[in-house]
Amino acid sequence: MTPHSASNITLSAWRSRFLLGLLLLGFFGLVGRAAYLQGNDFLQKEGKSRYSRIVETSERRGMITDRRGEVLAISTPVASVCADPRKMEASKEQLENLAVLLKMDITEIQARVSDKRRGFVYLKRRVLPEAAESVAKMSVPGVFLKNEFQRFYPTKEMAAHVLGLTDIDDRGQEGVEREWQEKLASELGKRRVIRDRKGQIVEDVEKIRAARQGQDLVLSLDSGIQYLAHSGLKDAVEKNKAKAGSIVVLDAQTGEVLGLSNLPVYNPNRRTTINDTNIRNRALIDTFEPGSTLKPFAVAVAMEVGQVNPDTVVQTAPGTLRVGRATIRDVQDKGELTVAQIIQESSNVGTAKIALALPAQTLWEMLSRSGFGMPADIGFPGEAKGALRPYKTWRPIEQATMSYGHGISASLLQLARAYTLFTTGGELKPVSLLKQNSPTMGQQVISRATALAMSNMLELATQPGGTAPLAQVNGYRVAGKTGTAHKLIDGSYAKDRYISSFIGYAPASNPRLIIAVMLDEPSAGQYFGGAVAAPVFSRVMTGALRMLNVPHDAPANNIVLFPATPEVEIEEGIL
Amino acid sequence: MAKLNIVLVLILIASALSVVTSQHKARSLFVALENEQETARQLEVKWGKLQLEQSTLAMHGRIEQIARVKLNMKVPTASRVQIVTLNHPADGSDSESVRKP
Numbered sequence: 264m265t266p267h268s269a270s271n272i273t274l275s276a277w278r279s280r281f282l283l284g285l286l287l288l289g290f291f292g293l294v295g296r297a298a299y300l301q302g303n304d305f306l307q308k309e310g311k312s313r314y315s316r317i318v319e320t321s322e323r324r325g326m327i328t329d330r331r332g333e334v335l336a337i338s339t340p341v342a343s344v345c346a347d348p349r350k351m352e353a354s355k356e357q358l359e360n361l362a363v364l365l366k367m368d369i370t371e372i373q374a375r376v377s378d379k380r381r382g383f384v385y386l387k388r389r390v391l392p393e394a395a396e397s398v399a400k401m402s403v404p405g406v407f408l409k410n411e412f413q414r415f416y417p418t419k420e421m422a423a424h425v426l427g428l429t430d431i432d433d434r435g436q437e438g439v440e441r442e443w444q445e446k447l448a449s450e451l452g453k454r455r456v457i458r459d460r461k462g463q464i465v466e467d468v469e470k471i472r473a474a475r476q477g478q479d480l481v482l483s484l485d486s487g488i489q490y491l492a493h494s495g496l497k498d499a500v501e502k503n504k505a506k507a508g509s510i511v512v513l514d515a516q517t518g519e520v521l522g523l524s525n526l527p528v529y530n531p532n533r534r535t536t537i538n539d540t541n542i543r544n545r546a547l548i549d550t551f552e553p554g555s556t557l558k559p560f561a562v563a564v565a566m567e568v569g570q571v572n573p574d575t576v577v578q579t580a581p582g583t584l585r586v587g588r589a590t591i592r593d594v595q596d597k598g599e600l601t602v603a604q605i606i607q608e609s610s611n612v613g614t615a616k617i618a619l620a621l622p623a624q625t626l627w628e629m630l631s632r633s634g635f636g637m638p639a640d641i642g643f644p645g646e647a648k649g650a651l652r653p654y655k656t657w658r659p660i661e662q663a664t665m666s667y668g669h670g671i672s673a674s675l676l677q678l679a680r681a682y683t684l685f686t687t688g689g690e691l692k693p694v695s696l697l698k699q700n701s702p703t704m705g706q707q708v709i710s711r712a713t714a715l716a717m718s719n720m721l722e723l724a725t726q727p728g729g730t731a732p733l734a735q736v737n738g739y740r741v742a743g744k745t746g747t748a749h750k751l752i753d754g755s756y757a758k759d760r761y762i763s764s765f766i767g768y769a770p771a772s773n774p775r776l777i778i779a780v781m782l783d784e785p786s787a788g789q790y791f792g793g794a795v796a797a798p799v800f801s802r803v804m805t806g807a808l809r810m811l812n813v814p815h816d817a818p819a820n821n822i823v824l825f826p827a828t829p830e831v832e833i834e835e836g837i838l
Numbered sequence: 839m840a841k842l843n844i845v846l847v848l849i850l851i852a853s854a855l856s857v858v859t860s861q862h863k864a865r866s867l868f869v870a871l872e873n874e875q876e877t878a879r880q881l882e883v884k885w886g887k888l889q890l891e892q893s894t895l896a897m898h899g900r901i902e903q904i905a906r907v908k909l910n911m912k913v914p915t916a917s918r919v920q921i922v923t924l925n926h927p928a929d930g931s932d933s934e935s936v937r938k939p
Contacts, residue, residue: 323886334893339886417893464872465865490898737915809913812921819917 314457315468322449323412324433325477327426327440329486330519330698336426336440338412338433338477342395343388348376351405360401361386364394376405388431389413414440416531421493422484423531424544425523425696427644438544439696442642443480450475481698483519488512491806492522496780499799500526503785509546510781510799511679512807515774517703518683518692520641521807523547523676548645550672551781554748555609555792556766557668559717560681561618562606564629567713570620573603573720579612586660591615607723609730609745611667618666619659626662627654632691632708633681635673639694649673668746675764679779682766685721685742686774689714718742722771727825734797735822736769736804738815743767743800745792750784760784765796769804770816778803 300306327336344365353361362369365387375384388411390398395408414429416422427438434448435441452474457466492510500508505526512522527541543549565571582596593612597604605613618626630636636651650672657665664670673681676694683692683705690705709717721742725734730745746764749756766779780796780803789795905911 323882326889333896334889337886337890337893339890340883415890417890418897421899459865463869465868467868487898490902494899737917738919806913809919814921815919819915819919 314459315455316458317453317455317471318464320452320454320474321410321412322452322474322476324414324429324449325447326479327447328479328481329484329489330481330521331485332481333486335418335422335482335484335486336414336416338414340410341389341413342392342408343411344386344390344395344398345407345409346376346384346386347405347407348379348381348384349405351376351403353403353406357401357403361398361403361406364397365390414531418486418489419532420528420530421524422486422489423528424525424546425482425484425520426531428531428534428537437542438643439480439482441644447477447480449477483514483521483695483698484523485521485810487810488803488807489522489524491803491810492778493524495799495803495806496524496526499780499782499795502787503782503789503795504787505782505795506784506786507545508780508782509675510803511546511675511777511779512803513679513683513694513777513779515683515686515768515777516692517699518680518694518705519699519703520676520694520696521776522803544643544645545783546675546781547641547643548647548674550647550649550674551762551783552670552672552748552751553668553678554746554762554764555611555667556678556744556746556764557671557673558606558609558614558666559685559721559744560629560633561614561621561626561666562602562720563684563709563713563717564625565617565621566602566716567629567709568621568625571602571617573601573716575602576600577602577605577613577616579605579610579616582612584612584615584663586615586619586663587658589660591663603720603723604728606717606720606744607726607729609724614666615663619663621662623654623657623662626666627651627657629708630665630671632706633684634677634691635671635681639674639677639680641676641694641696643696647674647677649677668748675779675781678764678766679777682768682777682779684708685714685718686768686777687714718771721767725767727823730791731765731767731793731797732823732825733793734765734767734800736801736808737822738817738819739769739804739808739813740771740817741767741769741801741804742771742774743797745797747790747792761790763790763792763795765792765800767797767800767804769808770813772816775811775813776804776807778807 323338323340326334326338328334358369358372362372365372367387372386375386378384386406398406399408412433414433416426425438427440428436429440430436435444440447450472453471455468455471456464457468459465492512496508496510499505507526509525510522511520513519514521523546525543525545529537529541562571566573571577576599578598579593579600580596580598582593584591591611593610597608597610600608600610600613602613602617604610605617630651636649638646638648652670661670680692680694683690687705688711689707689709691708692705693703695703721744722740723729724744725731725741731743734741734743744766746762746766748762749758750760750762751757752760762781762783763785764779764781766777768774768777778800780799782795785795
């Protein structure tokens, strides 16, 4: 063989070209296929899901604090165990482990994930952090954790009615939680990110929605005063075997609610204790016929129009007054009383006589402008507006009974608020559950002189000859009014069931606090407002004034012991 | 001409590599940022728990109970309290007496 022999073999040119053409064809085929696959949505999605994820960030719901920043409601993170039934693949053993960790029945878990069309189910909500961690470690495909928040109320039942409740999805259901839901609520954030092989987020692609933390809410409550009010009320309800009770503490100058409590109550951290009875915020949503605590308003307007002054003498003998076919009664025949004594001794006949001499419209305007018959606008769901009928439909007897608090109904908060007339020199202050940072503007209802004169008369009620010696507070001058009313049940007055109340304020020289106490059906023997409600007032007021460092306006040991004047006031309306 | 091409190729390679490194740096910095944010979140969670704990421990009822029972304390009666007013001479019944600052 010579080296030349190989080179002599010549292949025809078309063969190489054919091969080249074949290769090119194959190459273009691949390019075409690649280009075609680019447009395939399914593959696009699968590809992206290898690195791109949508991450949810949850923020906590806003805190609720009292006026001094003490926490009343706070959200803490908990984990919920969720599953995606479409993706879930768990071995028998894993299922058993899950069941143990979640303290659930294995069949229950299987039932929850049985619907393969659903992409999301909760296996168990709000599990303990340790259990959640163990579940995460098991890394069962299709089972994952979701961070959620649980609401805690560290003060337990103390402020339960004001604060209200949230549901399992952290939305407000009752009370402040519901009223200020928009402000308190947090917003879930969503963003698309790129993850690397280790699952770490390496790049933010886009923010789909920004997360927003709920704003904190500062209430007007003072947790110290709230505690005093709640514990004082609780003891009184127990001691007097009352069916229910409410207490409202207002700042006498700004109308802020410093304390508000009702019994029965529930523990908001234990939802199973809640029922229809104990969930009611009675002081705000329930109304009652206030009884004698309303007398100052009728008398004040009579003074305002110049019909009487504190020293005007009114004949209340013989202790009864016939109006039409009905009779208004005092417990005793008191003979001639001055207007001041009518308030001090709480005479129905005297008040009715004064009220009957007034034009109906004048009395109606006074009551209406004092906030009766319209909601106090405190911003609480379901707030009562009470009943004040238009004066054109009044009969004389109704005008008479209304002057001592019958045939008219109000919530305890409305009553307490109306007393701002006497603490601010005639202004009706707006009430508020939120802390006010600037002085509030009220509406002038009666003149300063009338308000002061009425205040002096109300002070007499706690002085010898008055109905409420037990409302006295050591070191301070106290003004107030008792009320004991037969309860209205199914349209008639129950003979042996009472609503006992006391509304008062101190120090009388420069009022700081208004406290209104109401006990429903005290049944341990005592039922006069001066005997069951006034001591609560005294106890709470003593503690609260000390807490606020209010200077004394009377010498210490100013308490005068004397028997309470037999109340002339247990009265009933005339139906 | 060939020389210029070589230089351009070298520059191209250098810039390509620097793109890779800077991307890598950006990513690791981002991971660090994410970690810090996670820490911040966890600290906030902890803060919330501590707040809850504090308010539970500082409940007025609990404090009163401890003060009364354990420490045997009493609320002073008004007769044992002396209130000092600033600027005003002691004048208990004065209706204009100032509020304590």
